[in-house]
Amino acid sequence: MFAWDVQTDEEDRLVNFFWVDGLGRIDYDCFGDVIIFYTSYHLIKYNLACSPIIGVNNHWKNIILVVAFLSEKIIDSLS
Known part of the structure; x- marks a missing residue:
């Protein structure tokens, strides 16, 4: 799963x-x-934003659902 x-x-960079x-x-x-x-949270060396998507479980504890590393905080980066 x-x-x-x-x-x-275009230069094959992440x-x-x-x-x-x-x-x-x-x-x-x-x-x-x-x-x-x-x-x-930014990784300055690589110029990426660590962007976790966090949920709240039935015990009111944070849980990590998804993790993304984004180069820009724009809508196009999310698609």
């Missing part, structure tokens, strides 16, 4: 990277009604 997607630019594992998919089905998309 692991899935990932990579976007590269632009965006997205991954989700089986547990994240199952948790999203169960707890996907409250999610947070957080893009404030």
Whole structure:
């Protein structure tokens, strides 16, 4: 159930990277009604924003559903 997607630019450099594992998919089905998309943590060396999508489970604990590394915080990076 692991899935990932990579976007590269015209020079074949990494632009965006997205991954989700089986547990994240199952948790999203169960707890996907409250999610947070957080893009404030930056990896300065690589000029990427670490952008986890976090859910809240039935015990009010944060759970990681999906992780993405984005080169820009724009709508096109999310598609």
